[in-house]
Amino acid sequence: MAIEVIGDRVFQLETANTCYQIQADRHNIVSHLWYGPKTGGQVMDYLQDYPDVGFAGSIADAGNDRTYSLDTRLQEYPCTGTGDYRISAAALDDSRGLDLRYEGYEILEGRPALEGLPHIRADHPGLQTLVLHLADRVTQVTCDLFYVVDEEHDAIIRSARFENQSDTPVRLDRAASLALDVHHGEPVDLITFTGRHNKERQHTRRRLEQGVVSAASTRGTSSHQQNPALILTGPDTTETSGWAVGAMLVYSGSFQAQAELDQLGQVRLVMGINPEGFSWKLAPQESFQTPEAVLIRSDAGLETLSLRFHQLIRDRLIPPRFRNRPRPVLINTWEAAYFNFDRKTILDIASQAADMDIDLLVLDDGWFGSRNSDNAGLGDWEVNEEKLEGSLQSLIEKVNAAGLDFGIWIEPEMVNEDSDLYRAHPDWVLKAPGRGPVRGRNQLVLDMTNPQVVDHLFQVFSGLLADNHITYVKWDMNRSLADRHSDHLPEDRQPEVHHRYMLGVYGLLNRLTDAFPDVLFEGCSGGGGRFDAGMMYYTPQIWCSDDTDPHERTFIQYGTSFFYPPDTMGSHVSASPNHQTGRRTTLETRAAAAMPGTFGYELDPGTLDNLEREEIRSLNRLYRELQPLIFHGRYYRLTRPEQGLALWEIADEDRILVQGLVYDTEPNALRRRIRLRGLDPEAVYEDRDQGRYTGQSLMTGGLLLPATSGSDAPVMVVLHRVKDAPADQPD
Numbered sequence: 155m156a157i158e159v160i161g162d163r164v165f166q167l168e169t170a171n172t173c174y175q176i177q178a179d180r181h182n183i184v185s186h187l188w189y190g191p192k193t194g195g196q197v198m199d200y201l202q203d204y205p206d207v208g209f210a211g212s213i214a215d216a217g218n219d220r221t222y223s224l225d226t227r228l229q230e231y232p233c234t235g236t237g238d239y240r241i242s243a244a245a246l247d248d249s250r251g252l253d254l255r256y257e258g259y260e261i262l263e264g265r266p267a268l269e270g271l272p273h274i275r276a277d278h279p280g281l282q283t284l285v286l287h288l289a290d291r292v293t294q295v296t297c298d299l300f301y302v303v304d305e306e307h308d309a310i311i312r313s314a315r316f317e318n319q320s321d322t323p324v325r326l327d328r329a330a331s332l333a334l335d336v337h338h339g340e341p342v343d344l345i346t347f348t349g350r351h352n353k354e355r356q357h358t359r360r361r362l363e364q365g366v367v368s369a370a371s372t373r374g375t376s377s378h379q380q381n382p383a384l385i386l387t388g389p390d391t392t393e394t395s396g397w398a399v400g401a402m403l404v405y406s407g408s409f410q411a412q413a414e415l416d417q418l419g420q421v422r423l424v425m426g427i428n429p430e431g432f433s434w435k436l437a438p439q440e441s442f443q444t445p446e447a448v449l450i451r452s453d454a455g456l457e458t459l460s461l462r463f464h465q466l467i468r469d470r471l472i473p474p475r476f477r478n479r480p481r482p483v484l485i486n487t488w489e490a491a492y493f494n495f496d497r498k499t500i501l502d503i504a505s506q507a508a509d510m511d512i513d514l515l516v517l518d519d520g521w522f523g524s525r526n527s528d529n530a531g532l533g534d535w536e537v538n539e540e541k542l543e544g545s546l547q548s549l550i551e552k553v554n555a556a557g558l559d560f561g562i563w564i565e566p567e568m569v570n571e572d573s574d575l576y577r578a579h580p581d582w583v584l585k586a587p588g589r590g591p592v593r594g595r596n597q598l599v600l601d602m603t604n605p606q607v608v609d610h611l612f613q614v615f616s617g618l619l620a621d622n623h624i625t626y627v628k629w630d631m632n633r634s635l636a637d638r639h640s641d642h643l644p645e646d647r648q649p650e651v652h653h654r655y656m657l658g659v660y661g662l663l664n665r666l667t668d669a670f671p672d673v674l675f676e677g678c679s680g681g682g683g684r685f686d687a688g689m690m691y692y693t694p695q696i697w698c699s700d701d702t703d704p705h706e707r708t709f710i711q712y713g714t715s716f717f718y719p720p721d722t723m724g725s726h727v728s729a730s731p732n733h734q735t736g737r738r739t740t741l742e743t744r745a746a747a748a749m750p751g752t753f754g755y756e757l758d759p760g761t762l763d764n765l766e767r768e769e770i771r772s773l774n775r776l777y778r779e780l781q782p783l784i785f786h787g788r789y790y791r792l793t794r795p796e797q798g799l800a801l802w803e804i805a806d807e808d809r810i811l812v813q814g815l816v817y818d819t820e821p822n823a824l825r826r827r828i829r830l831r832g833l834d835p836e837a838v839y840e841d842r843d844q845g846r847y848t849g850q851s852l853m854t855g856g857l858l859l860p861a862t863s864g865s866d867a868p869v870m871v872v873l874h875r876v877k878d879a880p881a882d883q884p885d
């Protein structure tokens with residue numbers, strides 16, 4: 155049993171390798187006892203030993219017991235106004251405070267539905283859910299805490315559901331998906347993934363000092379700047395040893411994740427919708443469900459943590475129909491032509507791509523309305539037949555006849571002011587009353603809180619997909635939200651706009667992906683501005699970054715790999731010199747950086763010579779051979795890019811791929827040895843030159859990297875497992 159009740163007040167959640175214990179204490183506070191390795195049946199309440207700490211308030215029920223303070227205790231869902239001065243998970247309006255106490259529990263087989271929000275899927279056996287019922291006696295607000303236990307994946311999936319059982323409305327000003335109190339008696343590091351447009355998810359590790367550190371977005375998207383996934387670790391944790399707890403929010407809107415090191419050296423993590431600009435009205439009998447957040451713990455270092463998240467995302471998050479389906483090698487028109495194309499441009503790209511053995515052509519921005527630059531036409535999704543010199547379907551037929559499938563770019567959530575849609579419905583955008591709209595890329599944000607807008611978009615895009623033979627859609631989103639006002643919502647619901655916006659986006663994604671189950675949707679937000687587990691529920695791959703420079707990409711993909719597996723990362727070979735950085739690199743370098751992902755091209759094939767075309771054909775053959783390994787194998791970060799080389803390993807039962815870039819080649823140096831990981835020590839592997847090595851030798855002595863030359867030199871070594879064969883023996 156994954157969930158066990160010990161006595162009637164201790165709840166133990168066990169996964170394959172971890173144990174989580176909760177106790178409803180003598181004051182009915184839901185306290186946190188333990189999240190760590192299994193305890194051999196020990197209830198870990200003996201660690202709860204608190205002194206009288208000055209200036210720590212005690213709840214009324216504790217009477218004169220000055221050692222009982224919520225300011226010091228480990229709790230499951232701390233609230234404001236209870237004498238706990240640390241960051242809190244939930245708060246109600248004004249100064250009423252929220253004092254949630256335990257009332258009872260339920261254990262459910264499977265998991266309850268989470269309507270309207272992306273979630274860890276229930277379509278497999280083995281899940282169990284603990285629901286703890288909490289209530290505040292004074293405000294009559296109840297809160298159910300959900301703990302979905304996925305034993306196999308070592309995951310505990312948290313969320314909370316509030317209900318107003320009083321007869322007056324209340325406002326929920328803060329409603330986190332999870333709070334986790336951690337105390338290991340040693341310093342704690344926090345790893346976050348930070349950056350900007352064209353430089354997303356840079357790995358950032360720091361030691362926590364007393365106070366609060368936050369990773370947050372107020373942009374209405376999860377953002378390029380911070381990712382809604384972070385890791386707490388011990389100070390000495392490495393890839394292969396030490397403890398690490400990862401928390402990943404299954405949400406794509408404004409979020410806040412805070413970590414506080416308190417006065418006693420305990421750490422509190424709180425994660426959920428960003429409370430800034432959020433306040434939800436709960437009328438009598440109304441309820442509010444938070445997004446969910448996944449907790450996974452490893453006691454064998456960061457690589458094990460990542461492997462567990464990767465497996466969970468592959469098995470339980472991306473749409474099931476894409477789990478075992480090969481994905482196309484594609485060519486995208488954006489960096490090939492930007493807005494400047496006509497029918498001939500597209501057909502030229504298609505025929506050359508077909509000749510290079512590419513599977514699918516994506517017609518990016520600029521095919522509709524008056525969209526010849528990013529200043530006009532967004533929102534007018536009628537095909538520009540003048541520019542395409544005929545109907546879209548007639549173009550698709552030609553592309554198909556050349557031997558390629560056809561994909562298309564859309565940006566449903568946005569509108570240019572210079573568009574027929576905006577002229578007809580100026581009230582369909584988010585805009586603060588009395589102020590000019592905040593523009594981004596010269597576009598405004600459609601009011602996705604308004605069902606009329608969502609219905610209109612569903613009609614438009616379901617028509618597009620029904621009338622045309624489209625097998626792939628790139629769903630883009632190219633600005634941050636700013637105005638927090640919807641003409642559709644009453645005044646007292648305005649602080650709900652950004653979350654309702656996300657619910658509208660999810661609703662549209664749900665309807666379209668349900669109506670067109672065979673269409674592959676790729677997420678995108680100016681590259682990786684919405685690269686998160688929420689979007690992955692609908693879009694199994696997401697364009698990782700608009701920065702296609704292979705050197706830069708190794709940093710971006712390194713950071714991305716801590717939570718998200720390579721099969722979710724859209725990565726393409728682009729032109730040299732690179733359009734974002736001007737760096738010149740070889741095709742092989744660009745391919746080495748793009749291969750641990752969904753692979754494709756982002757260049758004008760007309761600029762390639764015959765040798766390069768031949769090289770692309772063989773790269774595509776190689777990628778197709780490797781795709782099953784890349785999509786299902788175990789991914790190991792062999793180096794940190796700051797070490798001067800970015801190398802990764804992907805291994806399954808039969809093969810090992812060692813790949814990456816050596817940023818600078820040193821003269822007169824020994825060949826580098828790289829120790830591989832996660833192999834069967836007994837197995838024997840063979841490389842292209844028929845050198846044979848035991849798994850043990852590759853993990854202890856290491857693999858000798860091929861000699862490199864120049865900057866950003868590619869490394870690409872494939873080793874095959876040899877059945878029943880000995881390793882090289884001395885002559």
Ligand code: DGJ
Pocket residue numbers: 488518519563630632678679680681697699700
């Ligand atoms: C941003 C995307 O990330 C690019 O790949 C491209 O699709 C442009 N938008 C088009 O406007």
